Amino acid sequence: MTTNIDAVLQQAVDAGASDVHLKVGSAPVIRVEGELKRLDGFERLTPADTKSYAEEILTPRAASDFKESGSADFAYGRHELGRFRVNAFRQRGSVSLVLRRVIPGTQTFAELGVPKIVEKLVNAKSGLVLVTGPSGSGKTTTMASMVDWINANKAAAIVTVEDPIEVLHPDKRSVVVQREVGVDTAHPSEAIRSAMRHDVDVVMISEIEDVDTARAAVSAAETGHLVISSMRTTDPADTVHRIVSLFQESEQKVIRAQLAGQMSAILSQRMIETVDGRRVLACEVMTNNERVSEWILNPNEPGSLVEIIKESGFFGMQTFDQSVLDLVVKRTVDLQAAIPNVRNVHEFRARANEAGIDLH
Template sequence: MVEKLLKIAICHNANDIHLSEGIPPTLRIGGKMVRLQEAPLSADDIERVMRALTPPRCMVELSKNGNTDFGYNFGENRFRIAVFRQKGGIGMVMRHFRNVMFTLDELQIPQEVRSAMVRERGLFIITGPTGSGKTTTMATLIDHINSSCNKHIITIEDPIEILHSHKLCNISQREIGVDVFTFAEGVRYSMRHDPDVIVVGEMRDVETIRIALRAAETGHLVLGTLHARTASAAITRIIAEFGSDERDFIRMQLSNSLLGVINQVLIPTADGKGVASVMEILMNTPPVASLIRQSKENLILDEIRKGKNLGMVSFEDSLRYRCVNKIVDWREASLYSREPDTFKTRMEKK
């Protein structure tokens, strides 16, 4: 049953497989939930799948915490499998990561971001909600460094989602719960392993952020992800993690070390067969750094709008581009717009 489910997901280019008692297996395809024409799953069906896939350490975590997740290889494909208790039984979600690297051209990454990836030091952040393609964008940036520089890249992930081979770089991939206990420990100890690039799978707590900022200041390129709705909100969230007595120092530290932020979402394509990324790109410039120091993140959007020649892209411009080029339907896109009334007016005129 496990092999059949994974093959179906791969065949249908699904992002996720959902297993819940009482309904058939369900795939997320192009952002939409699609139930398979199969018999409803029983609790025993899901239990068998769970036990066939879940390693012993994760069984212990599930018993203790009620949920666990881990990486799983299936041929050349990789899945992140989340197992959780619900209504006394088991639920599962299996996310499919394709081992097909996009190019920076395909993701329309500007030259300024590419230049940041070969810097000797600094912090670059990728943000967005769950399921927004952060993993794919991060993997693409890592692959770009791996293909163009002779460096040592260390990743700290929970779990490892996309496997990277050694190209020009040496790559060490460490998994939380297997190779290291926490993100903070992973970043701290990685500083002793002669890294050039440190990738933090999720900047989820104050200690991880603190150590990542220190690493970025002391001669390392640090790439990290976190959940934030906009590029400027990512900056606000980082600062808000710290106590009021530290925030002025963190603002100064961040204004000096930040290279840029990509904020993104995924939107169903016009043909209904997939999803397209819409990106807001912020690059740190002297005016942006000044706004960070002055606690004026609300004015950063104006700098993004003025910064096209500096590699910056506003979310609305990125969204309109996808619509004008028929990649996504503008009516669907309007649901994601941050300025929906203005967006609809402009698209209706086209």
């Protein structure tokens, strides 16, 4: 190895990378605008290289986790480089690292391209707002923007529960307390329950992954708090089913009733390549109204919720197909890039044709 990890990260930052992959047998690989490419000027990494990189940046807690389980999630930051979300793990007996760059500061809702309804959602006093999507779909960025909007526009007491802390939120009009799992609290559910005993208005949880966190989040919303969190689910129907499935069958009727009453919105996100090679946000939005509540209580086939969303634009809802069509009509995304991201290709092409889009 001829360089330390900061030099690798500096070159990645200079190239505009969102992610850095370090594994034995390959030169460092970066992702730029969704595409993977190898960094120039680096030879294939050896087991000693990746081990050294990990030892440079592992925190004491992460080092303990890595030794015990063979993987660790933590944050790494340097003033001149910014912050990175890091996953260290063993594969085929050697150490591998994946580092995701956390862009400093926060973007406005307009800059992110989220629907206008989001400002109304985060201005509410209570309810559960979930941001969902696969890795790399911008969930963390959207939630950070939500927290920043509240921080800048409302006098509120905000607690974030993160694993790890990725975006720093200095106080503006609000008071923001940021707690990191494994450092400031043992488990997200413990931090949420602790927050309920304090003078807190807003709770942001980096991710709901287990039944204890889900139970605590819904309970916090029920007791009059605004709760913002994320899940790795594909769309609103999948999100509701995933939450319910975390609970024992004997509890599922109760959790459905709680969700029907407390769920303010689910924003499901995807990133799509634009005509100029960048990536843009497409977003399906489910807010809560009488029809949505009825579906949560008595779900039919998953497609039925899509129909409710499609017909409820008045309430700020939109399907992925409607969101993507808007991007195509604006000439932000071309038809070929759009098609893999829609549910009903035939209907989508018909709507695009009606809007004057050339289908050939």
